[in-house]
Amino acid sequence: MLFEILTTSLMGGMAWKAYSAKKGLSTNDSGKIQRIMSLSGLNVKDGKDTLTTQLIKKKQYDWGWEYKYRIPLGRSFNDYEARQKILEDGLNNRRKRITFADLRQLNFDGDILLQLQELWKAKLTEQKEIELSYDGLLIVRVYDKPLAKEVAFISGEGWKVPVGLTRALNEFKYHDFEKIPHLVLGGATRYGKSNFINGLINSLIQSQPEYANFFLIDLKGGVELCDYENIKQTLSIAYEPDEALHSLQQAYDKMRDIQQLLKRLGKKNVQQAGIKERYFVIIDEVGELNASEAVTREEKLLKQECQTIMSQIARLGAGLGFRLVVATQYPVGDVIPRQVKQNADAKLCFRVQSAVASRVVLDAEGAETLPMIKGRAIYQTADKRDILQTPLITSDIIHDTIQPHIAEKGERVEETAIESRRTDTVTFEEV
Numbered sequence: 001m002l003f004e005i006l007t008t009s010l011m012g013g014m015a016w017k018a019y020s021a022k023k024g025l026s027t028n029d030s031g032k033i034q035r036i037m038s039l040s041g042l043n044v045k046d047g048k049d050t051l052t053t054q055l056i057k058k059k060q061y062d063w064g065w066e067y068k069y070r071i072p073l074g075r076s077f078n079d080y081e082a083r084q085k086i087l088e089d090g091l092n093n094r095r096k097r098i099t100f101a102d103l104r105q106l107n108f109d110g111d112i113l114l115q116l117q118e119l120w121k122a123k124l125t126e127q128k129e130i131e132l133s134y135d136g137l138l139i140v141r142v143y144d145k146p147l148a149k150e151v152a153f154i155s156g157e158g159w160k161v162p163v164g165l166t167r168a169l170n171e172f173k174y175h176d177f178e179k180i181p182h183l184v185l186g187g188a189t190r191y192g193k194s195n196f197i198n199g200l201i202n203s204l205i206q207s208q209p210e211y212a213n214f215f216l217i218d219l220k221g222g223v224e225l226c227d228y229e230n231i232k233q234t235l236s237i238a239y240e241p242d243e244a245l246h247s248l249q250q251a252y253d254k255m256r257d258i259q260q261l262l263k264r265l266g267k268k269n270v271q272q273a274g275i276k277e278r279y280f281v282i283i284d285e286v287g288e289l290n291a292s293e294a295v296t297r298e299e300k301l302l303k304q305e306c307q308t309i310m311s312q313i314a315r316l317g318a319g320l321g322f323r324l325v326v327a328t329q330y331p332v333g334d335v336i337p338r339q340v341k342q343n344a345d346a347k348l349c350f351r352v353q354s355a356v357a358s359r360v361v362l363d364a365e366g367a368e369t370l371p372m373i374k375g376r377a378i379y380q381t382a383d384k385r386d387i388l389q390t391p392l393i394t395s396d397i398i399h400d401t402i403q404p405h406i407a408e409k410g411e412r413v414e415e416t417a418i419e420s421r422r423t424d425t426v427t428f429e430e431v
C-alpha cells in the first residue's frame with residue numbers, strides 16, 4: 001500500500017513538473033522581482049512599518065509573464081525605471097535549469113553528448129528581457145526570449161511602411177502615412193535612423209511607384225540619400241542648408257498649387273478630390289537647420305526661413321498630401337521645430353544618451369534604457385508605445401528597388417538656382 005502511494009505521488013509529481021515546465025509555469029519570477037526591488041532600495045520606511053512593492057496580478061502570455069504591482073507611497077515610476085538594468089540582470093542571474101521539456105526534445109538516436117552540450121550552451125546564453133510601464137500600477141513584462149537583433153527588410157503596402165518587429169507575438173508594425181502624416185525620428189549616432197529612412201523610401205517606391213514623390217534633404221554630407229538622386233520619384237535633393245531652403249521652397253510652392261487646385265475643385269483635401277500623389281519631405285539631420293546654432297546672421301536667417309516652411313508643411317500639409325519625416329541625432333532643446341513636433345503624432349526613437357534626449361523626441365523617458373542594440377527603437381503614437389526591432393535594409397535591395405526608376409538623361413529638370421521665397425502667399429485652410 002505504502003509503495004503504491006509513494007510511486008503514485010512520485011509519478012504525479014513528475015507529471016506536474018513536466019506540465020509546468022512545458023507551460024513555462026516554473027519561470028514565474030514574481031517573487032524574485034519583489035526581492036530584487038526590496039534589495040535595490042525601493043522599500044519605504046514609514047515609522048515602524050516598511051512599505052513594499054505589492055504584487056496585485058500576474059498573467060502568462062505566449063511571450064512570457066506580465067506582473068502588476070502597487071508601488072508604495074513615496075516611490076515613483078521613475079524610481080523603478082532607474083533600476084530596470086538591476087532587475088534584468090537579477091532575473092538573468094539564475095541557476096540554469098534543464099527541464100523535462102528540454103530533455104524531451106533530444107534525439108536519443110543521435111549523439112546525445114553533443115546535444116546535451118548544445119542544450120547547456122543555449123541555456124547559458126538564454127536572456128530574459130523586461131519592459132516597464134505604468135498605468136496606476138507598475139507593469140513589469142518579462143519576455144522569455146529576447147527580441148531578434150536583426151530583422152530582414154520587407155516592403156509595406158500602399159502608404160504603410162514597415163517599422164519593425166514587436167516582441168509580443170512577434171507582430172510586425174507598420175506606420176500608415178495616411179493615418180499619421182508626419183513622423184519624427186531620433187536616436188544617438190549609429191543606432192539606425194538612416195537605415196530606417198532608407199527602408200521607408202524603398203517601401204514607398206516599391207508599393208507606390210507612380211504616386212510617391214520625394215523632396216530629400218540629406219545634411220549628413222550626402223552619403224545617405226544620394227542613391228535616390230536620379231530616380232523619377234525624387235523631385236528635389238539637397239545636401240547643404242542653402243539647397244535645403246531651395247527644396248523646401250519647392251515643396252511649399254507645390255503645396256500651394258495643390259491648395260489652389262482643391263479650391264477650384266471645391267474639395268477639402270486630396271482624399272476627397274481623389275488626388276493620389278503624395279509628397280514626402282524627408283530631412284536627415286534636421287539639427288543642421290537649427291537657427292540658434294547659426295554662426296552668421298545670414299545663416300541664421302536662412303535657417304529660420306527653413307524652419308518656417310517646415311512648420312507650415314507640418315501644420316497644413318497633411319490634407320494636401322504632404323508628409324514630413326525629420327530625423328536628428330542631437331535631440332536637445334528646440335532642434336525639432338515646435339510646430340513639427342506638435343503635428344507629428346508618431347515618433348520613432350532609437351537609443352539616446354539621456355532621459356532628457358528621450359523626452360525631446362518622445363515627450364517621455366525610456367529611450368535611454370533601450371539595450372545597446374542597433375535598430376532597437378520605441379515607436380510611439382498617441383495611444384500606444386511599442387519596443388521593436390527595425391528591419392535592416394541591404395544595399396542590394398536598394399539597388400534592385402531603384403533600378404527600374406532611374407530617370408533617363410534629360411528627363412528630369414535639374415534646378416539649382418536658389419529663388420527668394422514667393423511672397424504672394426495664399427491662406428491655407430486647415431483640413
Ligand SMILES: Nc1ncnc2c1ncn2[C@@H]1O[C@H](COP(=O)(O)OP(=O)(O)OP(=O)(O)O)[C@@H](O)[C@H]1O
Binds near residue numbers: 188192375392
Ligand atoms: N535595424 C537594424 N538592424 C541591424 N543593424 C542595423 C539596423 N540599423 C542600422 N544598423 C547598423 O548600424 C549601422 C549604423 O546605422 P545608421 O547609419 O542607420 O545609423 P544612424 O543612426 O543614421 O547614424 P548617424 O546618425 O551617425 O548617421 C548600419 O551601418 C548598420 O550596420
